[in-house]
Amino acid sequence: MxxxxxxxxxxxxxxxxxxxxxxxxxxxxxxxxxxxxxxxxxxxxxxxxxxxxxxxxxxxxxxxxxxxxxxxxxxxxxxxxxxxxxxxxxxxxxxxxxxxxxxxxxxxxxxxxxxxxxxxxxxxxxxxxxxxxxxxxxxxxxxxxxxxxxxxxxxxxxxxxxxxxxxxxxxxxxxxxxxxxxxxxxxxxxxxxxxxxxxxxxxxxxxxxxxxxxxxxxxxxxxxxxxxxxxxVYPDEIAELARAGERGKPVRTLKATLHGRKVIMSVDRLDYSKGLVERFRAFERLLDHAPAQRNKVSFVQIAPPTRADLHAYQDIRLRLEAESGRINGRYAELDWTPIWYIHRQYERAVLAALFRASNVGYVTPLRDGMNLVAKEYVSAQNPEDPGVLVLSRFAGAAQELSGALIVNPLDIDGMADALSAALSMPLAERLARYQDMMAQLRENxxxxxxxxxxxxxxxxxxxxxxxxxxxxxxxx
CATH class of the missing domain: 3.40.50.2000 (Glycogen Phosphorylase B;)
Incomplete structure (x- = not known):
């Protein structure tokens, strides 16, 4: 053999x-x-x-x-x-x-x-x-x-x-x-x-x-x-990880800190191909154009370090730190931080549980071969109350996940509109989109x-x- x-x-x-x-x-x-x-x-x-x-x-x-x-x-x-x-x-x-x-x-x-x-x-x-x-x-x-x-x-x-x-x-x-x-x-x-x-x-x-x-x-x-x-991915395995971590300390901490606010979640390696700066600016545009969302939603960006000895990656880290600081300085209140920018790595089980606890998965690379984070986000959702995936058309996953809200990562206003639609999407539509994508993930x-x-x-x-x-x- x-x-x-x-x-x-x-x-x-x-x-x-x-x-x-x-x-x-x-x-x-x-x-x-x-x-x-x-x-x-x-x-x-x-x-x-x-x-x-x-x-x-x-x-x-x-x-x-x-x-x-x-x-x-x-x-x-x-x-x-x-x-x-x-x-x-x-x-x-x-x-x-x-x-x-x-x-x-x-x-x-x-x-x-x-x-x-x-x-x-x-x-x-x-x-x-x-x-x-x-x-x-x-x-x-x-x-x-x-x-x-x-x-x-x-x-x-x-x-x-x-x-x-x-x-x-x-x-x-x-x-x-x-x-x-x-x-x-x-x-x-x-x-x-x-x-x-x-x-x-x-x-x-x-x-x-x-x-x-x-x-x-x-x-x-x-x-x-x-x-x-x-x-x-193995969607059912990820779903089990997410269920197992629902009551874990990271999710409890997140929920306690947010006091019932909605969560937009992104997880990406720190890389210029991921469209992170454009993503931050689209979230800022959401807060600018939809004042009702202020103090109602927080954006969590987890960006583990990668290739830290290359200048291009050092530059993107500095730009993100500057953007998150600028946006938080503009909109933050004593009891609310708009952007949580976290520059560290988490275990798979923790990420799956955090995906499940979030309302929107925000995956908007400028170009990506596939992007398994998009598939993992969908897999981790609560099948009775799933979140919404906002996905770049330039990620390979967009060829399969038709239930996502597909965006152009260079269109800041378009991404802000998609975030607004995701945050207000009724349960029936969220369920239909989730079920369509899960069927695709299980089949392939x-x-x-x-x-x-x-x-x-x-x-x-x-x-x-x-x-x-x-x-x-x-x-x-």
Whole structure:
């Protein structure tokens, strides 16, 4: 039986009920627990000297294989090309793209080195699933080392339109590297269309829709397939977490402090792609245009720190602190604070309970691959008295959650109007919207996401004449 080998930039230190992790970590670990196998990647350690060594840890059916990075590799591969070049470009922020040729060389070098570390751990029939923008050249490096296993790739962030991708100088090399995978997965159909547009109009390749729904791609002398696979959550598991935490101290404290006021809740990593400044200003516009809401509602923004050593992230933190202070200074009263801006991380169970206790989920990124917070917010709601989701049209989740109030995160007045509508929405409409979204979340949970991708990866290999056994299910 084949094992599943997950490869990602970071192997997250996930524990049951522990701190909330990003969409990649939660989705991947939930998937891997059911099949068993290995999760390989960076440990998070940055070494100043020596030769990094792989550490293996068995945790139930999952083996965690982690390795540290030397400081130069971290600076060039992670801080540099991955997060100063690819992240802003893929989130349509070409104005923030910083490119250094040496950092791209470091990015390519670290991918090749990581691939070399994985090769001795592989078995002949392993199925390899590589995740996200840090590891675009990974399959190319494995192929150069003689690895013939099935290799799939899933991009958790958006794939940009061709004219945006062209802002990255080695764009052609990156797309050529992606064509070394057997199957490419994107969060949404617009992302897939953007990739296919590049293949046809920039790479001179061809694309064709197949009867099975996959897109067959021929480019750079390679043949591969691609599809859209919106990542999900386990909505009933999140609902149970939320119920269990309803009487916990964080929720009791929130309710006691608010004295019956309504709550607008946001949870985001501190990142310029999340539209946080625009979100604060839309809440200010609500208070400005709807004076009746003053002292009746508070906005809670939880923004855990991320990539704190990058200047762009330091800047966004300073801007948010200034905006929250300015708005609170303008509207606060002795017994009411309009914005609670909290710069720390909470456990998943606490966040689920806070979602359940809030009246509005406020999820308005400028651009996002999926945004699982939107799905977690809906999942956590009280089915008898659910809150309302206000969601950016530029989050991948907007392709599925039609029961949300969809907004343009650049339209400050439009977002303020949506907040007003959410706060005053009657129960019957809230129930209808909630039930519609929960049905969608249950139909396309994280297991469905994984199973569709792995099924398609196996079929791609069959079409290429490779016969491999199915994935092994974890025992116990």
């Amino acid at each position: 084949s094992r599943l080998i997950i490869v990602s930039n970071r192997v997250a230190p996930i524990s049951e009920g522990g701190p909330a992790a990003g969409g990649l970590a939660v989705g991947v670990y939930d998937a891997l627990k059911e099949t068993g196998g290995m999760w390989f990647g960076w440990s998070g350690d940055v070494l100043t000297s020596g030769q990094p060594q792989i550490a293996l840890e068995e945790r139930g059916p999952v083996t965690f294989a982690t390795i540290g990075l030397l400081r130069r590799d971290y600076d060039q591969y992670y801080r540099g090309f991955s997060n100063a070049t690819l992240w802003p470009a893929f989130h349509y922020r070409a104005d923030l793209v910083q490119y250094d040729r040496h950092e791209y060389e470091g990015y390519s070098r670290v991918n090749a080195w990581l691939a070399q570390q994985l090769v001795p751990l592989l078995r002949e029939d392993d199925v390899i699933w590589v995740h996200d923008y840090h590891l675009i050249p990974f399959a190319q490096a494995l192929r150069a080392a003689g690895v013939k296993n099935r290799i799939g790739f899933f991009l958790h962030i958006p794939f940009p339109a061709s004219q945006v991708l062209l802002a990255v100088p080695p764009h052609r090399e990156l797309v050529q590297a992606l064509c070394a995978f057997d199957l490419l997965g994107f969060q949404t159909r617009p992302d897939l269309r953007a990739f296919c547009d590049y293949i046809v109009n920039e790479a001179g390749g061809t694309t064709a829709m197949q009867p099975d729904g996959l897109t067959r791609i021929e480019a750079f002398g390679q043949t591969l397939c691609a599809g859209d696979y919106p990542i999900g 949970n994280v297991s469905v996401w994984r199973d569709r991708f792995m099924r398609d990866l196996g079929q791609v290999s069959v079409r290429q004449g490779v016969s491999l056994p199915p994935l092994e299910r974890a025992q116990g």
